[in-house]
Amino acid sequence: GKPKVVQHSWDYIDSIVNKSIELFELNSKDKILNLYPSHTIANWTLTSLPAYKVKCQIYNVSWNPYQFINIMNEYKPTLIGIVPAHIRLLSKTKGWQQLTFSGCRINIGADKVTQEDIDLLLDKGAEIVYHTYGMSEIPPPLAYSINSEWLNCDTIEDTYYFNDFDELCINDINSHDIFVKKQDKMKFIRRSDEKTSRKTWKNV
Numbered sequence: 158g159k160p161k162v163v164q165h166s167w168d169y170i171d172s173i174v175n176k177s178i179e180l181f182e183l184n185s186k187d188k189i190l191n192l193y194p195s196h197t198i199a200n201w202t203l204t205s206l207p208a209y210k211v212k213c214q215i216y217n218v219s220w221n222p223y224q225f226i227n228i229m230n231e232y233k234p235t236l237i238g239i240v241p242a243h244i245r246l247l248s249k250t251k252g253w254q255q256l257t258f259s260g261c262r263i264n265i266g267a268d269k270v271t272q273e274d275i276d277l278l279l280d281k282g283a284e285i286v287y288h289t290y291g292m293s294e295i296p297p298p299l300a301y302s303i304n305s306e307w308l309n310c311d312t313i314e315d316t317y318y319f320n321d322f323d324e325l326c327i328n329d330i331n332s333h334d335i336f337v338k339k340q341d342k343m344k345f346i347r348r349s350d351e352k353t354s355r356k357t358w359k360n361v
Contacts, residue, residue: 163334174206180287181236181262187213190222190234192243199207203238203264215339235260240267241274247337248277258283266298269345272306290345291332298326298345307342324349 177183181203190207193200195217210213216232217223223249237258238273244265247253259282263273266289275286290308293300299315300308310317315327325332325343 159231170206171204172204173208178211181207181264183211183213183236185212187235188232189213189215190228190232190237191215192219193238199238199267204236213253222246222250223252226250229258231255232234233260234278236262236264238264241270242268244274244277257281260284262287264289265310270306272317275304275306280313291327302342307339307344310338310341310343319343322349 163314166312172344183189187208189204191200191204192209193204195205204215205217209299216228216234218228220242229294243351247256258278261283262285263278263283264287271290275288277287286304287301288305288308289298289301294314300310300312302308302312316329317325317327317337319336320326320331323335323337325334325336325345335349336343337346
């Protein structure tokens with residue numbers, strides 16, 4: 158989407174990098190396959206700076222579904238960041254049957270993540286699938302879960318509630334994202350039909 162021109166202090170970025178290292182249990186023996194473009198905040202806070210800080214290997218590549226399988230086989234990463242569209246494209250390639258994520262942890266987000274997406278990765282051998290929501294230019298992820306499309310509400314550190322339209326509101330600011338709520342979990346359904354030109358918790 159349109160850049161939100163959000164600025165962060167180095168201390169804040171450093172704190173998010175530490176959270177990523179803790180969430181993904183990164184260490185010096187890891188090998189990260191980084192698909193995030195260099196201009197995105199995810200590149201810096203989820204992959205590049207965490208790799209630098211723990212002194213592990215990182216391989217930066219541009220997304221190409223037809224080269225991805227060869228890269229996986231050659232590099233054998235232990236952590237990958239991916240989006241649902243990547244999975245759906247990969248599943249239509251000739252090499253999908255031979256693809257394995259064995260020995261790999263995967264972070265998936267940036268769009269609606271279904272249980273089918275997660276199960277596809279697990280069926281392909283992924284050790285853990287981290288489902289993260291609410292990153293954009295405002296790291297860290299607002300909420301996350303492991304191996305599930307249902308996000309854990311108790312991972313949300315900000316004040317939140319759901320309005321009468323089932324839209325998630327963060328610190329009294331509407332995210333314009335509609336969820337189904339079940340006890341201490343929530344599942345993303347879709348973006349609100351209302352125009353999102355107004356302030357949201359991501360660009361305020």
